[in-house]
Amino acid sequence: MIELDGLTKRFGNKVAVDQLSCVIRPGMVTGFLGPNGAGKSTTMRMMLDLDNPTSGSVRIDGKHYRELSEPLKYIGALLDAKAMHGGRSAYNNLLCLAQSNRIPERRVAEVLETVGLTAVAKKKSKGFSLGMGQRLGIASALLGDPEILMFDEPVNGLDPEGIHWIRNLMKTLASQGRTIFVSSHLMSEMALTADHLIVIGQGRLLADTSMADFIHENSRSYVRLRSPQQERLRDVLHQEGVVAVEAAGGTLEVDGATTEDLGELAARHSITLHELSAQRASLEEAFMQMTAASVEYHAHSEPGGGAPPPPEGPQWGGDRNQRPGNGKEA
Amino acid sequence: MASVPAVLTSEWTKIRTVSSTTWTLISAFLVTVAMGAALCAVMNAQFGDLDEAERLTFDPTFISFSGMILGQLAMVVFGVLVVGTEYSSGMIRTSLAAVPQRATFLFSKMLVAGVLALVVGLITSFVTFFLGQALLGDHGTDIGADNVLRAVVGGGLYMGLIAVFSMGVAAMLRSSMLSLGILMPFFFLVSQILSAVPGAKKVAQYFPDQAGSKIMQVVPDAMNSDPAPYGPWAGLLIMLAWVAAAVIGGFLVLKKRDA
Numbered sequence: 001m002i003e004l005d006g007l008t009k010r011f012g013n014k015v016a017v018d019q020l021s022c023v024i025r026p027g028m029v030t031g032f033l034g035p036n037g038a039g040k041s042t043t044m045r046m047m048l049d050l051d052n053p054t055s056g057s058v059r060i061d062g063k064h065y066r067e068l069s070e071p072l073k074y075i076g077a078l079l080d081a082k083a084m085h086g087g088r089s090a091y092n093n094l095l096c097l098a099q100s101n102r103i104p105e106r107r108v109a110e111v112l113e114t115v116g117l118t119a120v121a122k123k124k125s126k127g128f129s130l131g132m133g134q135r136l137g138i139a140s141a142l143l144g145d146p147e148i149l150m151f152d153e154p155v156n157g158l159d160p161e162g163i164h165w166i167r168n169l170m171k172t173l174a175s176q177g178r179t180i181f182v183s184s185h186l187m188s189e190m191a192l193t194a195d196h197l198i199v200i201g202q203g204r205l206l207a208d209t210s211m212a213d214f215i216h217e218n219s220r221s222y223v224r225l226r227s228p229q230q231e232r233l234r235d236v237l238h239q240e241g242v243v244a245v246e247a248a249g250g251t252l253e254v255d256g257a258t259t260e261d262l263g264e265l266a267a268r269h270s271i272t273l274h275e276l277s278a279q280r281a282s283l284e285e286a287f288m289q290m291t292a293a294s295v296e297y298h299a300h301s302e303p304g305g306g307a308p309p310p311p312e313g314p315q316w317g318g319d320r321n322q323r324p325g326n327g328k329e330a
Numbered sequence: 331m332a333s334v335p336a337v338l339t340s341e342w343t344k345i346r347t348v349s350s351t352t353w354t355l356i357s358a359f360l361v362t363v364a365m366g367a368a369l370c371a372v373m374n375a376q377f378g379d380l381d382e383a384e385r386l387t388f389d390p391t392f393i394s395f396s397g398m399i400l401g402q403l404a405m406v407v408f409g410v411l412v413v414g415t416e417y418s419s420g421m422i423r424t425s426l427a428a429v430p431q432r433a434t435f436l437f438s439k440m441l442v443a444g445v446l447a448l449v450v451g452l453i454t455s456f457v458t459f460f461l462g463q464a465l466l467g468d469h470g471t472d473i474g475a476d477n478v479l480r481a482v483v484g485g486g487l488y489m490g491l492i493a494v495f496s497m498g499v500a501a502m503l504r505s506s507m508l509s510l511g512i513l514m515p516f517f518f519l520v521s522q523i524l525s526a527v528p529g530a531k532k533v534a535q536y537f538p539d540q541a542g543s544k545i546m547q548v549v550p551d552a553m554n555s556d557p558a559p560y561g562p563w564a565g566l567l568i569m570l571a572w573v574a575a576a577v578i579g580g581f582l583v584l585k586k587r588d589a
Contacts, residue, residue, distance in 0.1 A: 045423075045588070045589070048423075048426075048427045048430075049426075049430050050423055050426055050427065050588065050589040051588035051589070052586075052588060065430055066430045066431065068430065069332055069333070070332065070333075071427065071428065071430055072427075072428050077427055079423055079424075079427075080420060080423075082419070082420050083419075083420040083421060083422075083423045083424045084419065084420070084421055084424060085344070085348060085415060085416075085419045085421045086419055087348045087349060087350065087415075088344075088347045088348055089347070092343065092347035093421075095343055095347075096340045096341075096343040096344045096347070097340070097424065097425075097428050099336060099339045099340040099343055100332070100336055100337050100339075100340035100341075100425075100428045100429050101332075101336065101428055101429075102333060102336045140424060
């Protein structure tokens, strides 16, 4: 179990991590989600005592990282794939780590086998592809057979096979009762692997919720209507007490109604419909909406089809009238 | 706390599994011995051409260590790379995650690398001495002569200390390139030139290499050089103070800064 208490990091007058408090529990995969520059890597570096917090603390099973005598046996981390000496072989890179924590040498061969690098164990790691480097980093995290594992953006640069492998690895490790903490800026990735979600934006905690709750609250379903008789359709809907919201491309969106009801309603009033479709907002949109106010680096041109309107603050399954304009097919 | 023997073993593995260790240390040995031997051979052939003052202060031991001026540069590279590649490769984050106690980590690394540099330095020193004396022929000296053993052991100490000093500087600057860019010109040019410029001499004689190299002289003011206001052991102490300052500085930077 990892406890973050009021963790804060300032670089000059820029706040990278702001009063972050949360608990990462064992036996599940906790996703650490946030846009680029949200402070995920800084937080993870502070958890490993690589960066000194400006204030606040991190406790690992009640202890500060520096108090762990052989930390690789408690917590294994993949921070960035290239954090190894390129002139040293994969085997020797792991061997010197193992020796420093009195981990038996046979573990080196074991973890290389686990990550599928046995064939290149004696090769210098500077010749490794990004994916191989990532696997070597994961091997170093697994070396001490730790109860806690941290992965910073583990799927970055991996091919589909590698991504699939990492997902399964994390699930297997969590099912063994370990604490898995994995960061990503991709909601879709988290939806597949995480049991619990911690969302941050500009260093602040935006959400700390189970994945099931997040899906329940955010996978909004609605009906999209398009008609050449837009004004009449609106009036009719209004008369029937149905709340319709105008969306991009001259369409109307209706929450909490079925296509059957709306289709029959339009037919009764002889309104021509060009589109009548059930839509489901993706989790990615829910995440983007949540973090829109705190995205560090906005693109200058708005993406085609209309970006989600920037909400005042975190839209936590609350105001359903503000919604993304381009829902995906359910 | 981390087990110190375990961290020492780990640092030894780190050092012996990169090729830069081998080529820097072999270079230090070969360059020192070859250049020392060449100068001894030249001196032996041209002894008659030396002026009176140089002949009176002729120091066959010191002459055989002439190669150190170049050889020490390889030791500087060794010392800088031992620490600097942790930063340039990004390995430092992995290393500190494994050994979060900064003092244990840095001092274990410096101890292992320093002892290795000292051993190579001593071997270099003895080989270059005996080879030099053989080439000096009648003008040579004997290991049993007064203060000669002190000078030869001192040559090994000097090389070891140069390496540790470089490790401290690299830990302060956290970059191999920057450290080499400062240390190489300093030892090869700045220190050598300033110690020959009147006026600047007074300061330059307290530079680590100028002070430390006095331990290798058997004859005071060898080869008619300027007299120093300190003896050979005091000179080594001055160098030791520089090394201590660099090591402590490196430790403080590692402790305070984010990795």
